[in-house]
Amino acid sequence: MSDHALLLANLGSPRSTSVSDVRSYLNQFLMDPYVIDIPWPLRRLLVGIILVTRPAKSAEAYASIWWPEGSPLVVISEQLTEAVRPLWPHGPTSLAMRYGEPSISTRLQELAQQGVKTVTFAPLYPQFADSTTTTAIKEAQQCIAQHKLAIKLNIVAPFYADPRYIDALAKSAETELQQDFDHLLLSFHGLPESHLKKLDPTGSHCLSDKSCCATASQAVLDTCYRAQCMRSAELFAQAAGLKPEQWSVAFQSRLGRNKWIEPYTDATLEELAARGVKKLLVMSPAFVADCIETLEELGIEGRAEFLAAGGEELVLIPCLNAQEHWAQALTGICESAAN
Ligand SMILES: C=CC1=C(C)c2cc3[nH]c(cc4nc(cc5[nH]c(cc1n2)c(C)c5CCC(=O)O)C(CCC(=O)O)=C4C)c(C)c3C=C
Ligand SMILES: [Fe+2]
Ligand SMILES: [Fe+2]
Numbered sequence: 001m002s003d004h005a006l007l008l009a010n011l012g013s014p015r016s017t018s019v020s021d022v023r024s025y026l027n028q029f030l031m032d033p034y035v036i037d038i039p040w041p042l043r044r045l046l047v048g049i050i051l052v053t054r055p056a057k058s059a060e061a062y063a064s065i066w067w068p069e070g071s072p073l074v075v076i077s078e079q080l081t082e083a084v085r086p087l088w089p090h091g092p093t094s095l096a097m098r099y100g101e102p103s104i105s106t107r108l109q110e111l112a113q114q115g116v117k118t119v120t121f122a123p124l125y126p127q128f129a130d131s132t133t134t135t136a137i138k139e140a141q142q143c144i145a146q147h148k149l150a151i152k153l154n155i156v157a158p159f160y161a162d163p164r165y166i167d168a169l170a171k172s173a174e175t176e177l178q179q180d181f182d183h184l185l186l187s188f189h190g191l192p193e194s195h196l197k198k199l200d201p202t203g204s205h206c207l208s209d210k211s212c213c214a215t216a217s218q219a220v221l222d223t224c225y226r227a228q229c230m231r232s233a234e235l236f237a238q239a240a241g242l243k244p245e246q247w248s249v250a251f252q253s254r255l256g257r258n259k260w261i262e263p264y265t266d267a268t269l270e271e272l273a274a275r276g277v278k279k280l281l282v283m284s285p286a287f288v289a290d291c292i293e294t295l296e297e298l299g300i301e302g303r304a305e306f307l308a309a310g311g312e313e314l315v316l317i318p319c320l321n322a323q324e325h326w327a328q329a330l331t332g333i334c335e336s337a338a339n
Contacts, residue, residue: 004090004118005111006334008081009104009136010289012097013071017063023055029099034135037195050256058292065295073291076321077124080289083327090338091116098136105143112149120338122156122330124288126165127228129191130199133158156337160228161235164329169232169285170239171325173317177240181315182277184242185268187298188229188286190251190260199223207261226251226261232285248272252302253293269302273309280306283317288326290319 014025030036030047069075081095092114096107111119123136137155144151159165193207200206201219213227221227233249252265272280284294303314320326
């Protein structure tokens with residue numbers, strides 16, 4: 001059978017680090033109603049305001065981590081696709097980006113032209129959020145409907161607790177965890193609190209108290225990004241043999257003035273340094289590929305904050321990226337969704 005494709009989907013990056021390319025990327029990203037979930041006129045106004053100063057600031061940040069081949073997120077996602085291709089025996093393996101190029105629509109149309117009948121679609125986000133998972137799936141479904149493509153879509157569900165993902169994380173951190181260190185911070189991408197509350201099936205559980213994620217029912221866990229992050233973190237710590245006092249979780253990358261899920265990474269970095277942590281390991285299990293959020297926000301800004309607060313060394317553990325063991329684990333996860 002060669003008509004069953006695997007389509008990996010990641011977030012996407014600007015085409016270049018020019019302010020105008022970053023502006024059009026941010027415009028497409030932030031005008032997505034799953035990302036800024038307010039009525040169109042208000043979203044247009046708010047994004048217009050963000051686009052006055054943010055593109056120049058973000059362009060500078062992108063320039064500080066950009067590679068000669070392009071955006072790290074895109075280059076690494078391409079390398080991962082190359083690593084997965086020989087492991088997927090059912091048909092072509094391809095890569096799409098939710099924002100920027102190559103778009104989900106372009107890739108699905110190419111696959112249809114090649115005679116593909118089934119696409120296993122894998123959003124590369126371990127933990128579920130409307131602003132990542134849902135928007136990628138809706139985009140794929142809308143493209144199939146709009147272009148009347150004769151394609152059946154299998155969706156790979158968020159794999160936050162899948163032992164293959166957890167073991168891959170543990171393996172990727174093995175070398176650093178064998179060295180001496182004072183603490184490991186698991187820094188996940190943040191989310192506005194309102195995004196959690198909106199999806200809470202009970203209407204009252206999420207953020208009701210400090211232990212809401214630990215006491216989440218399966219129904220809450222199914223849609224709660226924060227609870228899924230906490231679950232991934234606990235499973236990882238178990239797999240890596242860490243004691244509870246050796247690690248903690250924080251959330252990074254806030255945008256705007258609304259409250260985002262806590263604790264915040266920047267404040268946590270300062271607290272850890274103040275508590276006497278000298279050598280800090282930092283890992284980002286929400287990102288399968290290194291990107292501006294890991295390389296710049298943690299590796300440059302975060303490191304500077306930690307050192308300024310009295311820390312001595314911050315070691316950034318690379319994301320799963322295109323490591324062979326991760327390519328095998330991911331292919332297994334996709335195979336399970338395909339059957
Ligand atoms: C890992 C999951 C992610 C969630 C959840 C998420 C939510 C989310 N993000 C923004 C705003 C921005 N995110 C940006 C970059 C970015 N975000 C993710 C992943 C998640 N985002 C990744 C992998 C990246 C890196 C992209 C790259 O090119 O390297 C940016 C752009 C960079 C910047 O200007 O800071 C913005 C903006 C919101 C508002 C949001 C939830 C509502
Ligand atoms: Fe983001
Ligand atoms: Fe919670």
